Amino acid sequence: MGRPYLGEFEELVLLTVAVLEGGAYGVAIASELKKRTDRIISLSGVHIALYRLEEKGFVKSVLGGATNERGGRRKRLFNITALGKRTLDEMRDIRNELWTSIPKLSFS
Amino acid sequence: MTKQSGNILPPKWADKLLMTFLPEDLAEELQGDMHEQFEVQVEEMGLKKAQWLYAFEVLQFCRPYFLKRRLMGKTDDYPPVKIFSLIMISNYFKIARRHLFRHKTFSAINLLGLAVGLGVCMMIILYVQHEYNFDRFHRNVERIHWVRTKIRNGEDSLFMPRMSYATAPLMQRSNAFVESFVRVMKGERNTLIQKKDAPEQKFLEDKFMFADSNFFSFFSFKLLEGDPKYVLNEPFTMVLSEETAEKYFGSTANAMGKVLQYKGGTSFTVRGVAEKAPSNSSIEYDLIASLASVKSMEDKKGTVKSQIVETGPFTTYFLLRNPQDATKVEAGLLQLYRTGNPNGKNNKNFMAIPLSQTHLMSNYGGISTSKYLKIFPFVALLILLLSLTNYMNLSTARSFIRAKEIGIRKTIGASRNSITLQFYIESALYTIISFIAGYILCLVLQPVFFRLLNITIDKNFLFHPYVTASFAGLFFISVFLAGSYPSLLLSAYSPVVVLYGKINRRIADLSTRNFITVFQFSISVVLIICSLIIGKQLYFFKNSDTGIKHDNIISIPFTSSVAKHYNTFKRQVESLAGVQQVSTSQYSLYDGYDMFTTKTKNSQENTSLATITVDENYIPMLGLQWKSAPVNPQFYQTPNTIILNEAAIKKLNLKTSRSVYERIDINETPHEIAGVIKDFNYESLHDKIDGLCLIIRKDTASSWQQGGGCLLVKTKANTSTSELIGRMKTIYESYESSSPFKFYFMDDVVESMYKSEDRISKIFNGFTIVTIFIACLGLLGLSILSTEQRTKEIGIRKVLGASVFGVVSLLSKDFLKLVLIAIVIASPIAYYFMQEWLKDFPYRTAVNWWIFALAGFVSVLIALLTVSFQSVKAALANPVKSLKSE
Numbered sequence: 001m002g003r004p005y006l007g008e009f010e011e012l013v014l015l016t017v018a019v020l021e022g023g024a025y026g027v028a029i030a031s032e033l034k035k036r037t038d039r040i041i042s043l044s045g046v047h048i049a050l051y052r053l054e055e056k057g058f059v060k061s062v063l064g065g066a067t068n069e070r071g072g073r074r075k076r077l078f079n080i081t082a083l084g085k086r087t088l089d090e091m092r093d094i095r096n097e098l099w100t101s102i103p104k105l106s107f108s
Numbered sequence: 109m110t111k112q113s114g115n116i117l118p119p120k121w122a123d124k125l126l127m128t129f130l131p132e133d134l135a136e137e138l139q140g141d142m143h144e145q146f147e148v149q150v151e152e153m154g155l156k157k158a159q160w161l162y163a164f165e166v167l168q169f170c171r172p173y174f175l176k177r178r179l180m181g182k183t184d185d186y187p188p189v190k191i192f193s194l195i196m197i198s199n200y201f202k203i204a205r206r207h208l209f210r211h212k213t214f215s216a217i218n219l220l221g222l223a224v225g226l227g228v229c230m231m232i233i234l235y236v237q238h239e240y241n242f243d244r245f246h247r248n249v250e251r252i253h254w255v256r257t258k259i260r261n262g263e264d265s266l267f268m269p270r271m272s273y274a275t276a277p278l279m280q281r282s283n284a285f286v287e288s289f290v291r292v293m294k295g296e297r298n299t300l301i302q303k304k305d306a307p308e309q310k311f312l313e314d315k316f317m318f319a320d321s322n323f324f325s326f327f328s329f330k331l332l333e334g335d336p337k338y339v340l341n342e343p344f345t346m347v348l349s350e351e352t353a354e355k356y357f358g359s360t361a362n363a364m365g366k367v368l369q370y371k372g373g374t375s376f377t378v379r380g381v382a383e384k385a386p387s388n389s390s391i392e393y394d395l396i397a398s399l400a401s402v403k404s405m406e407d408k409k410g411t412v413k414s415q416i417v418e419t420g421p422f423t424t425y426f427l428l429r430n431p432q433d434a435t436k437v438e439a440g441l442l443q444l445y446r447t448g449n450p451n452g453k454n455n456k457n458f459m460a461i462p463l464s465q466t467h468l469m470s471n472y473g474g475i476s477t478s479k480y481l482k483i484f485p486f487v488a489l490l491i492l493l494l495s496l497t498n499y500m501n502l503s504t505a506r507s508f509i510r511a512k513e514i515g516i517r518k519t520i521g522a523s524r525n526s527i528t529l530q531f532y533i534e535s536a537l538y539t540i541i542s543f544i545a546g547y548i549l550c551l552v553l554q555p556v557f558f559r560l561l562n563i564t565i566d567k568n569f570l571f572h573p574y575v576t577a578s579f580a581g582l583f584f585i586s587v588f589l590a591g592s593y594p595s596l597l598l599s600a601y602s603p604v605v606v607l608y609g610k611i612n613r614r615i616a617d618l619s620t621r622n623f624i625t626v627f628q629f630s631i632s633v634v635l636i637i638c639s640l641i642i643g644k645q646l647y648f649f650k651n652s653d654t655g656i657k658h659d660n661i662i663s664i665p666f667t668s669s670v671a672k673h674y675n676t677f678k679r680q681v682e683s684l685a686g687v688q689q690v691s692t693s694q695y696s697l698y699d700g701y702d703m704f705t706t707k708t709k710n711s712q713e714n715t716s717l718a719t720i721t722v723d724e725n726y727i728p729m730l731g732l733q734w735k736s737a738p739v740n741p742q743f744y745q746t747p748n749t750i751i752l753n754e755a756a757i758k759k760l761n762l763k764t765s766r767s768v769y770e771r772i773d774i775n776e777t778p779h780e781i782a783g784v785i786k787d788f789n790y791e792s793l794h795d796k797i798d799g800l801c802l803i804i805r806k807d808t809a810s811s812w813q814q815g816g817g818c819l820l821v822k823t824k825a826n827t828s829t830s831e832l833i834g835r836m837k838t839i840y841e842s843y844e845s846s847s848p849f850k851f852y853f854m855d856d857v858v859e860s861m862y863k864s865e866d867r868i869s870k871i872f873n874g875f876t877i878v879t880i881f882i883a884c885l886g887l888l889g890l891s892i893l894s895t896e897q898r899t900k901e902i903g904i905r906k907v908l909g910a911s912v913f914g915v916v917s918l919l920s921k922d923f924l925k926l927v928l929i930a931i932v933i934a935s936p937i938a939y940y941f942m943q944e945w946l947k948d949f950p951y952r953t954a955v956n957w958w959i960f961a962l963a964g965f966v967s968v969l970i971a972l973l974t975v976s977f978q979s980v981k982a983a984l985a986n987p988v989k990s991l992k993s994e
Contacts, residue, residue, distance in 0.1 A: 026141035031148070043141055044169045051134075051173070063137070070147075073140030 006058070006087060012037070015089060016078045017059055017100040025064070026050070043067040050078055058084035116155065118146045126166045131178040138169070148185075151407055182784040189589045195531065203513075206633060208392040211506070214889060218502045219542050221885040225495020226546030226586065228878050229555050232488035233578045233898065234550070238565050239481055242388045242467035242513040242576060246328040251287075255424045255441065259317045260455045261705075261716060273412040275441070279426065282442045285433040290326045291399060291422040293318040293411065294390070300850055301395065303356060304367035306374055311356070312848060315394035316370075317348075318402055324382070326427060327391065332360050334380025340398040346376040352394045353381045360628040370397070372846055374405055387566040390467045410550055416448030417441060421851055425463065434460040487875055494628055496880055499542075501624045503535070505893050507598055514598055515606035527599035535591030543583055560870050562863075623924055625890065628883040629930030629967060630937070634874040636963040638945075639939035641955060645946065648793075648953035649862045653760040655788025656697070657731035660688075660830070661854040664819040664836060665698040671812040677680040680839045681819065686827030691725035696818040698791060704775045704801070709761045710829045718790070719774065721803045725786065727751065729822055736764055738783035744804040749782040750774065756799030774801060790863035796950040818907030820854075829853075859959070884974045887923060891975045895919060895982040902982055903990035912983045919979035920972060931964040938963075 006014070016032050017024040030046045035041070053059045064075045080088075123139070130138055142165065149158035178400050208215045243249055254276075257268040276289035295316030302310055318325075324336035324347070331339065332350060346368065348356070353363035360381040367375050378396050385392050402408045426437060441458035461469060468478050514527055522530075533855040550569075558565055569575065670677055674692075682690045686979050695701060701718040708715055726732075735754055743749050750772075757764055762773065764784055771778045782804070787797045821836070823829060833851055838848045859866075894900070902915055910918075939955065946952045 017152075026138070027144045027148070030145065042168045043145060043165055043508070044171060044174075047134075047138060048171065048173050070140040070143045073136050073138055073143070074138040 006062070007049075007064065009045070010049045010053055012090075013046060013057075013079065014053055014058055014084055017050075017078050018085070018088065022077065022079060024091070026077045030092070039082075048099075057081060058087060119159050122159075122163045122166045123888075126169060129170050129175055129178060131174055134174070136178070141316045142166075143881035158719075167862055168836065182735075190666075192529075196530075199584060200530045200533045201537065203530075204537050207510075208532075208538070211509075213862050214502070214506065215538075217498055217885050217889045217892075218529050219538060219545065221498045221502075221882045222495050222590070223545035224496070224547060224878060225491050225882055226543055226547030226582070227553065228875075229488045229492045229582060230285075230546060230550040230555050230579060233485050233524060233582065234554065234565065234570070234575060235558070235561065235563075236481060236485055237572065237575050237578060238388050238490075238563075238569055239429035239467070241572065243390055243463045245386055245388070246463065246746045247324075248328075248427055248461070249464050251428045252326075253426050253428060253434055253437060253460040253772050254463055254466050255426065255437065256459050256461065257419050258457040258459060259419075260457075261703075268419040270420055270422050271424040272414035272416065272418045273422055273862075274415050275417045275420070275422070276426070277418055278444055279440060281439070283436070283443065285429050285436055288322060288326060289427065290320045290323055290425045292320075292323070292397070292425070293402070293408075293422050295395075298850075300371050300846060300848075302369045304369050307369065313394055315392050316397070317393055317395070318397050318399045318408075318531040320399050324380075324397065327426070329389075329391075330392075332381045332383055333364055336380075339380035341400070342379075343378040343400040343404060344376050346394075346395055347380040347382050347400075348395045349382055349394050351384055353378070368395075370405075371407070373407075374401065376401070386469075387569065389558065390463075391427050391690050397443065398969075410516070410885065418442040418448065426460070429508070429760075431462070433785075434462070490631055491875070491878060491882070492582075492586070494631055494882050496589050496979065497624045498882055499535075499538070499590050501621055501886055502889040503594045504597050505621060505890055507594075510598060511601055511606045515603040516599045517989070518603040519607065521532065524599045530594045531595030531598055532587075532591040535594065536587045539583070539587045539590050543586070546656060547644070549581075557871075557874075560867055560874075562867065568759050581982050621890070625883075625886065625923070625926045626933065628879075628886055629971070630934040632883045633934035633963055634932050634938040634941070635872065635879050636833065636966055637934065637959060638942060639869070639872045639876045640821050640959050640963060641938075641942045641953070642865065642872055643958070645949070645953045646764055646862060646865045646869050648951070649865060650859065651794070652951065654793070655732065655786060656790075658697065658854040658858060660823045660825060661697075661730075662823065662833070662836075663699075663852045663854060663857070664821065665696060665850055666812075666817065666819060666840065666841070667816040667844055667847050668813055670840065671816050673843045674812055676818065677839065677843060681821060681836055684832060686823050686829075686832045687821055688824045689725060689729050689822045690816050690822045691729045691822075692812060693726055694721040694724045694812075694815075694817050696852065696857075697730070697854060698861060699818070701800075703788070704908065706760070706774055706941065711761065715759055715799070717752075717759070717799045717801045718967045719801045719803060720790075721805055722804070724804055725819075726802065728786075729820065732788055733786040734783060735786045736784040740782075743782040744806050746780070746782075747806075748777065749804055750779045750803040751783050751785055751804060752781055753785050753797070754787045754798040755797050756801055759799040774803070779803070791804065793951045794861075794949060824984045831889045872939055880970060884970060887971055887974045888977065891919070891923065891978040893977050894922070899982070899985075899990045902985070906983075906987040907991070912980070914981045915983035916976060918974045919982065923971060923975050924968065925967055928964075931960075931967060935960045935964075 012033060013029060016036075020028055025048055025099045026043055029050070030041045030070045032044055033041045033046070034103045038088060050059065050061075054061055059075050060081050064077050066072050066074050066077060125366055126139060126142070127135060142162070145165075146158055146162050149161055152158075153161075171704075201445060246252060255271055257266060257271070259266045270293075271291075273291065276291055281290055295313070295318070296947065297314050298312040299314075299316040301313050301316070319340060321340040323329075323340055324331055331347070334347065337852070339345065348363055350360055353360045356368070357363040357366055363378050363381055366378050368378065369375050382393070382396070401414055416420045428434065428437065437460040440456050441460075442456070444451070445456060469479070515735070517527060518524075518531075548572070554565070653797060666677070678690060681687060695788055699718045703716045704719045705716050707713065727734075738751075752760075753768070757767055762770060767781050767784060770781045772781065773779070779801075785802075789797060790800055791797075836851070837849045902910075902919075905915060905918075939960075942955060946955070
C-alpha cells in the first residue's frame with residue numbers, strides 16, 4: 001500500500017476531525033469521542049494521534065487566536081486534508097467491499 | 109472575579125510537572141486544552157475530583173513521544189539540531205585545548221588542585237579497600253570461622269584467642285556441621301633456625317608456626333613447590349615461604365629436601381615452598397612446620413596434652429558446611445566445655461568469628477584499624493569535595509572570558525543542551541588530565557603513606573577489581589560533579605545580555621563563590637585545629653609526670669637459664685663503669701603484670717589487682733613516691749610482704765593510715781601490706797591507674813628462676829651507652845646461647861606506647877597540608893582573577909595617589925573577610941570533634957582558647973600570603989601600562 005499506515009484510534013480521531021469541520025481541537029475531539037464511544041479517552045492520547053496524523057499529512061493545523069478563555073492560551077485547530085479525506089474514503093470502500101463479500105450475512 | 113477564577117485553577121505542582129516534560133513548542137496549546145477540560149470537569153464532578161483527574165492526566169502526558177520531542181528540541185520552524193554532532197564535539201575539544209594552553213598559570217592551578225585531591229582520595233580508597241578485603245582471597249572465606257573465648261571476671265572480660273589441641277577434633281567428631289578444621293600454633297619470636305649443613309649461620313625467625321597438615325587445602329595460600337595435600341603430612345617436615353627459601357638456599361627449587369634445625373635441636377625437612385601470604389592476610393608465615401612433629405618435641409610436647417575443650421595455644425579455624433552455623437559452633441563448644449569441665453567456673457563463652465572480620469577485630473601493632481576506617485573515608489570525601497568545589501569555583505570565576513563565546517555560539521544556533529555538553533566535555537578533559545596526574549601522585553606517595561600507617565600493601569592490590577571499580581567510580585563522580593555547576597551556569601547565559609556587552613563582570617554568582625571559599629577555609633581551619641590538639645595531646649602523653657623517672661634506664665629481659673647464675677650476672681652488670689643502680693622485676697616496666705584475685709575488706713567481694721614481683725631497689729630507682737613508707741626499712745627481708753598503691757587501697761576499702769600490717773590474700777596466700785606508694789602510671793596513659801600490688805622479694809636468684817625476669821639498669825648521665833650495652837651483651841651471652849640478647853631504652857618504650865597517636869598526628873598533619881594547599885590554590889586563582897579584573901581600577905587609583913599598602917589592603921580585604929567567617933564556623937565544629945576524640949583518653953590535655961586563636965592566626969596568615977602574592981604585584985605595577993592598553 002502506498003499510503004501511510006492508519007491505526008484504529010487514529011482513524012477515529014481523523015473521522016472526528018472531519019465531523020467537527022474546522023472546530024476540531026484537542027478537547028473538542030476528546031469530548032466528541034467520549035460521547036460517541038464508550039471508551040476512556042485521554043487528552044494526551046488524542047494529541048499524540050493528532051500530531052502523528054499531521055506528520056503523515058492527513059490533517060493540517062493552524063494556531064487559533066488568543067481568547068480570554070483558558071488563560072489566554074491559544075488552541076491549535078485541525079482540519080482534514082484532501083489526502084486524509086481520500087484515505088478515509090478508500091478505507092470505507094475496502095470495508096464495504098469486504099462486508100458485502102461475507103457469504104451469508106446473518107444478524108442473529 | 110479574579111479570586112474566583114484563582115480558586116478553580118488546577119493544582120500548581122501538576123502544572124509545573126507538566127511543563128517539565130512537554131516540548132516547548134507544544135506547551136501552550138496542550139496546557140490550554142488541559143485547562144479547558146479541567147474547567148469542564150470542575151463543573152461536572154466538582155473541584156476535588158477534577159484536580160485528581162487533572163494530575164492523572166498530567167502523568168499520562170509523560171510519554172516517550174513528548175519526551176523525545178522535547179529532548180530533540182525539534183520544532184516545526186527549524187530543522188532538528190543534533191546535539192551529538194561529531195564536528196561540534198571535535199570543535200569542543202579544540203576550544204578546550206586552546207583555553208588550557210592560553211591561560212597556563214590558571215589551568216595549572218586548577219588542575220593541580222584537582223590532581224592533589226584525587227591522588228589523596230585514591231590513596232585512602234586503596235587503604236580502606238585493603239582493610240575491608242582482608243582475608244577475602246580465601247576460597248571458602250564465608251564458611252571459615254575463627255574461635256575465641258570470652259572470660260568474664262566481674263565487670264571485666266578477657267578474650268583468649270586460642271584453644272586447646274583437642275578442641276577442634278572433639279568439635280568435628282560431635283557436630284556434623286563442621287566440615288574440617290585447622291589448628292595453628294605460633295612459635296616464639298626470635299626462634300633460632302640454622303641450616304643443618306651450615307650451622308654457623310644463625311637466623312632468628314618471628315613468623316615460625318606449626319600447622320595441621322590440611323593448612324594449604326583449607327586456606328587458599330598457593331604452593332610453588334610441593335603438593336598441598338601432602339606437604340605437611342609427616343612429622344618433621346616444613347614449608348617455607350618463597351622469601352625465606354631464597355634467604356636460606358638461594359632459590360625455591362634448591363630448598364626442597366633440605367634440612368633446617370629448630371632451636372639447635374629438632375631437624376625439619378623442607379617439603380614445599382609457598383608463595384608469600386598476600387598483604388591483606390591476617391595469617392602470616394615464613395616457616396610452617398607440621399603439627400604432627402609437636403608430639404615428639406621436648407619443648408612443645410606439653411601443648412598437646414589437653415584432652416578437653418578449653419583455652420590453649422592453638423589458633424583454631426573451622427570450615428563450616430553452612431556459614432549460618434556459627435551460632436551452633438558457639439553452643440557446641442560451650443556444651444563440650446561443660447562436659448569436659450564439670451566443675452569449671454561458669455564464666456566462659458565461645459565466639460565464632462568469620463575469618464573476614466578477624467582483622468578488623470584485632471588491634472595489630474597499636475593501630476586501631478576500625479577507628480581509622482571510620483575517619484578516613486570521611487576525610488577522603490572532604491578532600492574530594494574540596495578539590496571539586498575548587499575546580500568549579502575557578503572555572504566559573506573565569507566565566508566572563510567565555511561569556512562572549514557562549515553568546516556567539518547561541519546566536520549561531522547552539523541550544524542550551526549543546527553548550528552544557530561542551531562544558532561537560534571540557535571538564536571531562538581536565539578531569540582526565542588531573543586524574544592521571546593524581547594516579548601518578550598516588551603511586552609515588554603511597555609508600556610514604558602506608559609506612560606512616562605501618563602497613564604494607566602488595567603491588568598487585570592496586571589492580572584488585574574492587575580498587576579498580578572504586579577508582580572508576582571516583583572518576584565518573586568527579587567528571588560528573590566537576591562539570592555540573594560550570595556547565596549549568598554558563599549554558600544559562602542569555603546571548604542578548606552577553607553580546608550587548610552588559611555582562612556584569614561578577615556575573616558568576618559572587619555569593620556561591622564566596623560560599624565555596626568559606627567552605628574550603630572552614631575545612632582547612634578545622635583540620636588545623638585538629639592537628640594542633642592531636643599534637644598537644646601527644647606532647648602531653650610524652651611529657652606529663654607519670655610518677656616514674658624513666659630516663660637513663662635500660663631494660664634487659666633475661667631467661668631462666670641466665671637466672672640460674674643471677675647473682676653473678678647482676679654483680680657483673682652492677683660493677684660495669686657507668687652503671688648507677690640495678691633493679692630486677694618480673695616484667696619490664698610497661699610490659700605487663702599478673703592479675704590476681706583478692707577480696708575486699710569487710711564486704712569480702714571478689715576483685716582483682718595487677719601484680720608485679722620486684723626487688724627492693726625497684727621503688728627508689730624508679731623514683732616512686734611513698735604515701736605511707738614502711739616502718740621497718742628492711743621490710744623486704746620478711747617473706748610475703750607487699751606494697752600497694754593508693755588505687756588498690758581504695759579498691760580494697762582500706763584506709764591509707766591504717767593499712768600497714770593489714771593482711772590480704774594474694775593468689776590465696778596471705779600477704780602483709782608493708783607500705784603504700786603514691787599512684788603512678790604503670791601502664792601507658794591510655795589506661796587509668798588501677799589497683800597495683802608490688803610483691804617485694806629479697807633479691808636472690810631463686811626469685812627469678814621461674815620464667816626469668818628483667819634487669820632494669822640505671823646508667824649515670826653522660827655515659828656512652830653503646831659501649832655499655834656491648835659489655836652487657838658479652839656478660840649475658842656467657843650465660844645464655846640459645847636466646848639472643850635484647851635491650852630496650854625506657855625512653856624509647858615510652859615513645860612507642862604512643863605510636864598510634866604519633867601516627868594519627870602525622871597523618872592529620874599531612875591531610876591538613878593537603879587541604880590548606882588546595883584551599884590556597886583556590887584563593888590564589890580567585891585573587892589572580894580579581895586583580896586582573898580590577899587592573900584599570902588599580903591604575904586609576906594609583907594615578908590619583910593611592911599607596912601600595914592601600915591597594916594591597918583593598919585587594920586582600922574581601923578575602924580576609926571570608927577567612928574570618930570560616931574561622932568562626934570551623935572552631936565549634938573542630939571543638940566538637942576533638943572533644944569526642946579526647947573522650948577516649950582518661951588523661952587528656954586541655955583544649956585552650958589559644959589553640960583556636962593560633963589556628964585562626966595561621967589561616968589568616970596563609971590566606972594573606974597567598975593573596976598578597978598577587979595583590980602586591982598588581983599594586984606595584986606601573987599604572988601607565990594598565991591604563992594605556994585599550
